[in-house]
Amino acid sequence: MSAAGREARSTSVLWLAVPRGAGWAKAVAAGALSAVCAVALLAASGYLITRAAEHPPILYLTLVMVGVRAFALGRAALRYVDRLAGHDASFRQLAVVRTEMYRRLSSVAPTGLGATGRGDLLTRLVTDTDRLQDLPIRVVGPLVSAATVAVLSVVAVAIVSVPAALVLLLALVVAGLVGTIATRAIAEQSDRATAAARGHLADLVLDTVRTLDVFAAYGTLDERLAHLARLDADVTRAVRRRGSVESLVGALVGLVGGAAVIGILAVGAPSVVSGALDGPLWALAVFVPLALFDVVGAVPLAVLTSRRVRAAAERIETVVPAEAPAGIVAEPDGPADPESLVVDGPVTIAVRDLSVRWPGADRPAVDGVSFELLPGEVVVLEGPSGAGKSTLVDALVRFVDHDGTYTIDGVSAKDLHPDAVRARVGLIEQDPFVFDQSVRQNLLFARESATDDDLVAVLERVGLGDWLARRGGLDASVGERGVLVSGGQAHRLALARALLHAFPVLVLDEPTADIDPDLGDTVLRDLVTTARAAGRSVVIVSHVPVARDLVDRSLRMRDGRLVDA
Numbered sequence: 001m002s003a004a005g006r007e008a009r010s011t012s013v014l015w016l017a018v019p020r021g022a023g024w025a026k027a028v029a030a031g032a033l034s035a036v037c038a039v040a041l042l043a044a045s046g047y048l049i050t051r052a053a054e055h056p057p058i059l060y061l062t063l064v065m066v067g068v069r070a071f072a073l074g075r076a077a078l079r080y081v082d083r084l085a086g087h088d089a090s091f092r093q094l095a096v097v098r099t100e101m102y103r104r105l106s107s108v109a110p111t112g113l114g115a116t117g118r119g120d121l122l123t124r125l126v127t128d129t130d131r132l133q134d135l136p137i138r139v140v141g142p143l144v145s146a147a148t149v150a151v152l153s154v155v156a157v158a159i160v161s162v163p164a165a166l167v168l169l170l171a172l173v174v175a176g177l178v179g180t181i182a183t184r185a186i187a188e189q190s191d192r193a194t195a196a197a198r199g200h201l202a203d204l205v206l207d208t209v210r211t212l213d214v215f216a217a218y219g220t221l222d223e224r225l226a227h228l229a230r231l232d233a234d235v236t237r238a239v240r241r242r243g244s245v246e247s248l249v250g251a252l253v254g255l256v257g258g259a260a261v262i263g264i265l266a267v268g269a270p271s272v273v274s275g276a277l278d279g280p281l282w283a284l285a286v287f288v289p290l291a292l293f294d295v296v297g298a299v300p301l302a303v304l305t306s307r308r309v310r311a312a313a314e315r316i317e318t319v320v321p322a323e324a325p326a327g328i329v330a331e332p333d334g335p336a337d338p339e340s341l342v343v344d345g346p347v348t349i350a351v352r353d354l355s356v357r358w359p360g361a362d363r364p365a366v367d368g369v370s371f372e373l374l375p376g377e378v379v380v381l382e383g384p385s386g387a388g389k390s391t392l393v394d395a396l397v398r399f400v401d402h403d404g405t406y407t408i409d410g411v412s413a414k415d416l417h418p419d420a421v422r423a424r425v426g427l428i429e430q431d432p433f434v435f436d437q438s439v440r441q442n443l444l445f446a447r448e449s450a451t452d453d454d455l456v457a458v459l460e461r462v463g464l465g466d467w468l469a470r471r472g473g474l475d476a477s478v479g480e481r482g483v484l485v486s487g488g489q490a491h492r493l494a495l496a497r498a499l500l501h502a503f504p505v506l507v508l509d510e511p512t513a514d515i516d517p518d519l520g521d522t523v524l525r526d527l528v529t530t531a532r533a534a535g536r537s538v539v540i541v542s543h544v545p546v547a548r549d550l551v552d553r554s555l556r557m558r559d560g561r562l563v564d565a
Helices: 003-017 022-052 059-108 118-131 134-160 162-210 212-217 221-274 279-296 298-319 389-396 418-424 439-444 452-461 465-471 487-501 517-533
Strands: 349-356 366-373 378-382 403-408 425-428 505-509 537-542 553-558 561-564
Touching: 003 059, 003 134, 003 298, 022 059, 022 134, 022 279, 059 118, 059 134, 118 298, 134 162, 134 279, 134 298, 162 212, 162 221, 162 279, 162 298, 212 221, 221 279, 221 298, 279 298, 349 389, 366 389, 366 561, 378 389, 378 517, 389 425, 389 505, 389 537, 418 425, 425 487, 439 452, 439 487, 452 465, 452 487, 487 505, 487 517, 505 517, 517 537
Parallel strands: 378 537, 378 553, 425 505, 505 537
Antiparallel strands: 349 366, 349 403, 553 561
């Protein structure tokens, strides 16, 4: 994607990160006034020292002495207000950003996440989102302060000496060109590459931790750790290079500031010697650049930081865009009508000429599929891997959009809130997610009003009664991501949740994929028998044959089409 495209894509995220309201306005104003006080303090001090060397009556110095004290106190107090109000506003806005990011995530997950790994996704939603708080604190605030104090300083010096003001203005332009444009070109690609490298490293670390036993069993753990160490070293070097660039920028700005002082001395000295220019006023003009370039020195660093923030915003926007990409079902702004989530009995599903095209795909993944699912019917959807079975399932639960007709009891699925569709069609995915909580908590989120007796009863219905007793009851932990339960037990837990939620239609996506074949047949038979006894319609998605006595009819897919019905 072009640079213009990347910048346009990240604008919504950057705009969201800027605080609003009186608190942020107070912080910006306090920061600008604090910078003005810093420059005025040094200029007034130079004037006071130079004027005092002429031994005038003390009354001639009183006003300047009061000004020096006022600027010193004002700089400290306003700096404190700037930091306090600025960070408060930034942190409050960061909470808004996080809320919006998770709202967007819920709109595109799971199908809209594409090939983004879990570790990379975590980095984008945590590290990159945290980096957005640098935008108001380290970019907007310093730029406003620097612009304010630069304009006032040039005007103040022009009142004393126009040639000196021109020298100061030239120095500011040179500092801007050297410190901003050059370093921006250096850092732009580095920031984007470093952010991507961090995400890739997080992905590999998470994958290594999750499959540590596999690497250890095959004796490749040391090689894997060495690879991670090399990637970490690459990221560290990139960060150090960025630090070197920042140090170089500071040094260059300091040199330009020193050159400005020498230039003002050179253009003003003849006028002071001739008496055309008052000596103490000239000293005031000389001291202004010394303090001014401390403030202006933050501008190149702010520009560098803005590149890093924009790179983070681009990575966030790539995963959680403001608008769901074409083909992904966008979540409505408001919640579903509670009445639409209540299902009284069985439902009939009818699909006619249904097609699904993934975002950016050249051709449909599912094309021209038609079938009907009657109440209480058990249908198996067979076909080789890549035939389009899972894509069809994603369309049935409204994770992806579709062309053609898909109705539930005669009502188009597109006219229903996605939550209303999912209240009728429940998906038990190929790898059911098991929370790192107790057995009770893994069931209650399906129906919070369920009693312990309800939970035990539903576990017995799915064949987990003896397992529950051996584990010690509902308070037993299932471990992180269900590490303490087998694949078959995880599917039974998922079915128990589905039965608690009372979905009229259950979709079992590859329920035996990670289970021993002999055990898989038993698990599938138990799942179907239990669901059928509860009056549920069942769609079994499988790439391997399913026993014919379990199903009422079979549908076979190949290359996105039904080839045998």
